[in-house]
Amino acid sequence: MIGRLRGVVAEVGEEEALIDVVGVGYVVRCGARTLGRLPAIGEEALLHVETQWAEQTGITLYGFLTRDDRRAYLALRTIQGVGPKAALSVLDVLPPGELASAVAREDKAAVARAQGVGPKLAQRIVTELKGKPLTDLTAASFQPLSPTLAAEPAKASVAGEAVAALLGLGVAEPQARRVVEQAVVRLGEDAEPPALIKAALQELGR
Numbered sequence: 566m567i568g569r570l571r572g573v574v575a576e577v578g579e580e581e582a583l584i585d586v587v588g589v590g591y592v593v594r595c596g597a598r599t600l601g602r603l604p605a606i607g608e609e610a611l612l613h614v615e616t617q618w619a620e621q622t623g624i625t626l627y628g629f630l631t632r633d634d635r636r637a638y639l640a641l642r643t644i645q646g647v648g649p650k651a652a653l654s655v656l657d658v659l660p661p662g663e664l665a666s667a668v669a670r671e672d673k674a675a676v677a678r679a680q681g682v683g684p685k686l687a688q689r690i691v692t693e694l695k696g697k698p699l700t701d702l703t704a705a706s707f708q709p710l711s712p713t714l715a716a717e718p719a720k721a722s723v724a725g726e727a728v729a730a731l732l733g734l735g736v737a738e739p740q741a742r743r744v745v746e747q748a749v750v751r752l753g754e755d756a757e758p759p760a761l762i763k764a765a766l767q768e769l770g771r
Contacts, residue, residue, distance in 0.1 A: 566616045567591075567626060567729050574603055574610050582628065584610060588759040589730045593628035596653035598660070602630055615639065617649070624732055627653070637661040637699045644693045646686050654679040655690070661699045668694045724749055727761040736769065744768035 570593065572586035577600055584591045593612060595603075604610050612628035613635045619625070627649060629635040634656060641652035658678045659667055667675040668691050677687035724745050731741035748764035749756065756764070 567614050568616070569612065570614055570626075570628070571609065571611045574606050574608055577603060577606065582610075582612075584612065584628075586726060587757065589726060589762065591626060591729075593626045594649070594653075595628045596657045598657045599628060599630050599634070625649070631661075633661040633699070637664055640694060640697050640699055641690065644690055646689065651679065651681050651686070654681050664694070665699045667691070668699075671695075724761065726758045727765055730758070730762050731765060731769075740769070741765070 570584050570586055570591055572584040572591070574582060575585040575590060576583040580600075581592055581594045582600060582603060584593055593614065595612075599612075612630065613632050615627045615629070615635055615638060617625050617627065627638065629638060637656060637660075638652050641647050641655055642649070647655075655664065655676060657680075659675060664676075666672075671691050673684065673687040673691045676682060676690050677684055679687075682690070727745045727748070728738070728741045731745065732738060736744075744765040745761065747768045748761050752760060752764055
């Protein structure tokens, strides 16, 4: 599962952005507030990602600029009737801190300002989010490693990027890992992600 992407902003659309990570382009669905705050095209961005899978659509990546945005999105998605689009719409009008305040005040009118959220759903959101933390209290467990430790798994992350790219193409995870491992054997551990992905796709075609 992809939890974070760091790469260059290649394109920004109405509902999604294309992030280029070492030559691999990831399509990431984002809310309007996130898209409007992304760095300019050609500049580096860091997105916290929620990876979701559906039988009809396959894998979809949802991107957020902060952990709190992602945490609030996940809390909203636990509520019946709140799909990805509605959750992103709520966060467009109410960032996590403001959403928490609206929930504490039982201000369903503030929540109902979100596109696609009617009064009944707004009431359900206010009711069911009460008492739920909308900020990431476990952030300490996701703190970046020290520079010394972070450098160690760099090679493994290249294979991980290749696997993630294949998953994005609809390849089953066990199969994706198998062909990427075979590609690493063929090209060596120093292979760049684009070459690794190409070799893995060739393995799939055999």
